[in-house]
Amino acid sequence: MAYGGYSYLDFRYEPDRENDFVVLFWAKSDASIEQTAEAIAAESSVGSWTKLSTMNDFVWKHYRARVFWLHKAGKNAGFIKIAYPIEHFDAKNILQFQASVLGNIFGLKELRELYVCDISFPKKYQKQFSGPKLGLPGMRRLVGTERDGRPHVGTIIKPKVGLTPKEWAHAAYEAYSGGLDLVKDDENLVDQEFCRWKDRLHEVVKAMENAGKETGQNHLYSSNITDRYSRMVERVDYLKACGLQRHVVVMLDTYVMGTSALQEILELTKKYGFATHGHRAGFAAANRGNFGVNFQVYEKLYRLLGIDQMHIGTGVGKMEGSPVTIKRLHDVAELRKLPEKFYLGALHMEFAEHIKPMLGIASGGVDAGKVDALIALHGLNTNLQAGAGVHGHPGGTRKGAMSLRQAVDAVMHGIPAREYAKTHPELAQAIAKWGYSNPLDVENALEHEKKNAKKLAALVLKKGRAAMDSE
Numbered sequence: 001m002a003y004g005g006y007s008y009l010d011f012r013y014e015p016d017r018e019n020d021f022v023v024l025f026w027a028k029s030d031a032s033i034e035q036t037a038e039a040i041a042a043e044s045s046v047g048s049w050t051k052l053s054t055m056n057d058f059v060w061k062h063y064r065a066r067v068f069w070l071h072k073a074g075k076n077a078g079f080i081k082i083a084y085p086i087e088h089f090d091a092k093n094i095l096q097f098q099a100s101v102l103g104n105i106f107g108l109k110e111l112r113e114l115y116v117c118d119i120s121f122p123k124k125y126q127k128q129f130s131g132p133k134l135g136l137p138g139m140r141r142l143v144g145t146e147r148d149g150r151p152h153v154g155t156i157i158k159p160k161v162g163l164t165p166k167e168w169a170h171a172a173y174e175a176y177s178g179g180l181d182l183v184k185d186d187e188n189l190v191d192q193e194f195c196r197w198k199d200r201l202h203e204v205v206k207a208m209e210n211a212g213k214e215t216g217q218n219h220l221y222s223s224n225i226t227d228r229y230s231r232m233v234e235r236v237d238y239l240k241a242c243g244l245q246r247h248v249v250v251m252l253d254t255y256v257m258g259t260s261a262l263q264e265i266l267e268l269t270k271k272y273g274f275a276t277h278g279h280r281a282g283f284a285a286a287n288r289g290n291f292g293v294n295f296q297v298y299e300k301l302y303r304l305l306g307i308d309q310m311h312i313g314t315g316v317g318k319m320e321g322s323p324v325t326i327k328r329l330h331d332v333a334e335l336r337k338l339p340e341k342f343y344l345g346a347l348h349m350e351f352a353e354h355i356k357p358m359l360g361i362a363s364g365g366v367d368a369g370k371v372d373a374l375i376a377l378h379g380l381n382t383n384l385q386a387g388a389g390v391h392g393h394p395g396g397t398r399k400g401a402m403s404l405r406q407a408v409d410a411v412m413h414g415i416p417a418r419e420y421a422k423t424h425p426e427l428a429q430a431i432a433k434w435g436y437s438n439p440l441d442v443e444n445a446l447e448h449e450k451k452n453a454k455k456l457a458a459l460v461l462k463k464g465r466a467a468m469d470s471e
């Protein structure tokens with residue numbers, strides 16, 4: 001078996017965790033899975049479709065990819081693990097990495113499916129990154145929850161776009177006064193005519209100062225600066241000139257802005273001492289179909305680059321992702337050692353010691369009645385966010401905010417939300433309108449995963465990617 005005259009299969013090879021990148025692929029093709037593995041390894045490393053007069057032993061030995069594991073699952077389909085030596089990559093250039101491993105291979109015409117399940121980044125590669133400057137502990141310091149360790153609660157002002165700065169800031173004030181820590185822009189609101197970025201910023205700062213006098217706490221505003229690079233720099237400079245480090249979190253649509261701009265902006269926010277909020281709008285365009293990249297790959301890069309708090313889905317709300325899948329994303333945000341979980345397409349990886357955890361954000365279709373279930377999945381280290389689940393409350397924004405905060409307070413008192421609702425009418429109204437999600441369903445799903453890990457892995461190996469617990 002060979003591709004372009006060379007064979008990349010090396011089943012005796014054992015990857016070196018300090019120096020090798022390991023990538024887990026799922027592929028389905030018109031060719032045999034062995035042939036497909038050869039093609040992927042060649043096209044993503046040193047080879048091409050035919051033998052090269054310029055190939056030499058040194059290149060072959062030091063820079064080629066190695067297919068060290070392959071498992072057939074169905075006709076012309078299967079899982080493939082490929083190791084890439086660190087020397088293959090431009091050590092300080094993520095884009096070169098993306099162009100190699102997440103690049104041309106997706107266009108090979110014999111492929112019917114190609115999905116990058118996970119990538120394990122070696123320790124040596126991680127040395128170039130400084131990770132989050134604040135991360136989970138820093139976000140807790142900003143909000144003042146280091147001691148009690150309660151979940152943070154926030155809202156996205158809705159409607160997504162269209163409100164004037166004053167209308168927007170009024171909703172923010174209601175949300176803060178109702179007990180929320182954070183208010184944020186939606187992913188598609190930046191600097192439109194009807195709500196200029198600076199005008200909104202100053203109105204919200206006033207609103208949060210006024211609310212702070214009532215609540216006695218430090219509130220936060222995640223301000224969406226996503227734009228072409230030069231405009232983002234102008235905005236970060238402006239925030240610095242205003243000295244808003246304790247109140248404004250720099251929000252970035254991480255996926256659509258691209259890795260390069262993200263890396264540069266994070267350098268700046270770290271230098272100036274701003275926390276950052278990562279929104280992943282758009283990632284699903286390359287995550288849900290037959291060709292794609294699992295979000296955990298980007299999430300790992302975002303953590304290495306230094307996002308402080310990051311959207312990771314809910315497991316129980318309106319966006320895709322089963323509880324088990326989202327729990328893995330929570331682990332990627334928070335843990336240092338990530339266990340291999342084959343049934344989720346997840347590889348073993350260790351973050352370097354200096355890379356702090358991020359705070360995971362559970363957002364998308366959230367309301368107070370889902371808080372118990374969300375905590376069962378995400379634990380207390382989470383930022384729970386509800387947009388429509390606050391502004392769609394029958395009593396309006398303030399009461400919606402109160403309902404969400406009450407649900408979190410109930411958790412901290414160890415009282416189920418439905419019980420707490422008996423003495424908290426705002427929470428009761430939210431549950432009456434949207435229902436109650438039973439945390440037992442989440443607990444059972446997580447328990448099932450723990451108890452049946454081997455069986456689940458065997459099932460995925462037999463049936464392929466379609467058997468993965470994903471939606």
Ligand code: CAP
Nearest residue numbers: 156311313319363364365366386387388
């Ligand atoms: C949530 C949200 C967030 C999603 C993104 C929205 O609003 O503002 O952008 O959470 O998804 O626009 O849908 P609601 P994810 O609370 O009104 O649903 O966190 O999965 O990336």
Ligand code: MG
Nearest residue numbers: 156186187188
């Ligand atoms: Mg949104």
